[in-house]
Amino acid sequence: MTKILGLSCFYHDSAAALIDNGEIIYACQEERFSRKKHDPSFPFLSISSILSNAKIKISDIDYVTFYDKPLLKFERLLETYLYNIPFGFKSFKKSLPIWIKEKLFLKKLLNKNIQSFDKNFNEDKIFFSEHHFSHAASAFYPSPYKEAVVLTIDGVGEWATTSIAIGHKNKLDIKKEIHFPHSLGLLYSAFTYFLGFKVNSGEYKVMGLAPYGKPKYKNLIFDNLIKLNNDGSFKLNQKFFNYMTGLKMINENFENLFNLKTRKANTEKLNKKHADIAASIQFVVEEVILLITRKLYEEYRFKNLCIAGGVGLNCVANGKIIEDKKFKNIWVQPASGDAGASIGSALALWHHEFKKKRIIFKNDAMKGSLLGPKYDDDEIESFLKGLDAKYTKFSTTEILEKTVNFLTQKKVIGWYQGKMEFGPRALGSRSIIADPRDHKMQKIINLKIKFRESFRPFAPAVLKEDQNKWFNLKSESRYMLFVANILDEHRYKRRNVDAFKINDNKISKVSAVTHVDFTSRIQTVSKNSNILFYKLIKEFKKKTNCPMIINTSFNIRGEPIVCTPEDAFNCFMGTDMDILVIGNFILKKSDQNSSYNKDKYKNEFALD
Secondary structure (H helix, E strand, O other), rough: OEEEEEEEEOOOOOEEEEEEEEEEEEEHHHHHOOOOOOOOOOOOHHHHHHHHHHEEEEEEHHHHHHHOOOOOOOOHHHHHHHHHHHOOOOHHHHHHHHHHOOOHHHHHHHHHHHOOOOOOOOOOHHOOOOOOHHHHHHHHHOOOOOOEEEEEOOOOOOOEEEEEEEEEEEEEEEEEEEEOOOOOEEEEEHHHHHHOOOOOOOOOHHHHHHHHHOOOOOOHHHOOEEEEOOOOEEOOOOEEEOOOOOOOOOHHHHHHHHOOOOOOOOOOOOHEEEEHHHHHHHHHHHHHHHHHHHHHHHHHOOOOOOOOOHHHOOHHHHHHHHHOOOOOEEEOOOOOOOOHHHHHHHHHHHHHOOOOOOOEEEEOOOHHHHHHOOHHHHHHHHHHHHHHOOOOEEHHHHHHHHHHHHHHHHOOOOEEEEEEEEEEOOOOOEEEEOOOOOHHHHHHHHHHHHHHHOOOEEEEEHHHHHHHHHEEOOOOOOOOEEEEEEOOEEEOOOOOHHHHHHHHHEEEEEEHHHHOOOOEEEEEEOOOOOHHHHHHHHHHHHHHOEEEEEHHHHOOOOOOOOHHHHHHHHHHHHOOOEEEOOOOEEOOOOOOOOOOOHHHOOOOOOOO
């Protein structure tokens, strides 16, 4: 058995993954253990978790792969500086010592860190994969397709920002690339920064804000910021950006174009113009992606499309690709960002370099993305006793029945079960759940539990067999990566009110999971994706005739998704959550020690 450890780190979303004879065994993100959101550091804790759960040692690892090639990145840094000389010296001066000290000799640094687990580890076992190849491999090899076009779009890898690959059986070939500084991901991040959100973290807020506005500035963007060619390629007008030479995403020209200063999140509230700008950049990104995918279909005539890269998490754009009906099947890597590239780099070595046969699974090879650590009831009870928690143990049947009763009583529940999810979405293992029929629930969870902006939407986790009865989505959305419209028959007539308060009103039969534009980011739940979560929703349907529940990640704003039972208990106590269902144990907030300081917990995490 050949074991490969895939690593992604030193930029953001550090992660580690274990592949055994081509099978994805385990994958986790460092932030879940360190409790630092988007932790970029070497994944010591993730590797420790892998070794512990797989019951192996570093000496049992045959190869280690890294998700990009640092020398090529350094080449870009040098060429960018020389091209723009003397501008950019400040950022070049800041980054150069880090490169000379660490990144330029990354193989030695990786070897040194791995040797902390085993001093006899040999650096000859370490291999490197190009960034976009790692992304493409993470999308194609676990997909359920024998052959596919693979689209990767992100900020930037070494040079590539957009790439096209063709996958066939165990082969994967990059065919086309768009290079830095022309980047759809960086364009979206520039608007993220402009709107006062955190780059590499707040892009999904722009996507969530967009439906509150109208794309009034789409022509302004197309006329000034991005030149889109007929073949789907594009160029950004660097007159408006500062990421090549400075320490900020945009410059004064960008602000003057919109006659608006960059929003200061701490002091300035969002307004209608901000929403219109968000709607405009979302529209532009969708148009660019749709042109690219249409041209890909025309050129290659494949029926299958795979997607990876950070922009692959733009589930609204993904939904538009499905609506466009060019490709029959679309599969998006659930950990599309850099974390998922840890899996991709390992699979690339196994299949592409070693030319090993690929096993294709009916659904996919990601195992529902439930690839992280699991804690059994004995471990959970030990944690709870140590925390002096008050709890009651029940059978699984009782757990389902009681949880559904709590849901119908409008309780907000922390749901902690089984293996932790890999990627940015909670998929029914580390989730906060509630009744989607209560139109007030969206604001309650946002403000009192997540401590975040009230406009942020929630996802419905819906039974696979009922999805088409509620939403205009023919494909499965196992990983919450597609947005679709709720069917007309379930909508209510929307009153003309302030857009930022629209969810104070009932806009559908499941208002808490219906965004202001009558869309939902859907999670399809089936028996083979997460059996216990499926049974829970099935039980909820029996009692309410509603085949879905609210599913949002078990954390507060700025906090990574909970990992351990202790994390779950702390989040439960640090918020206005009513119930914690953890393994076969149920905890009621009213039974716990009320001296727990909620503000102290909230202040532990920097709001993103």
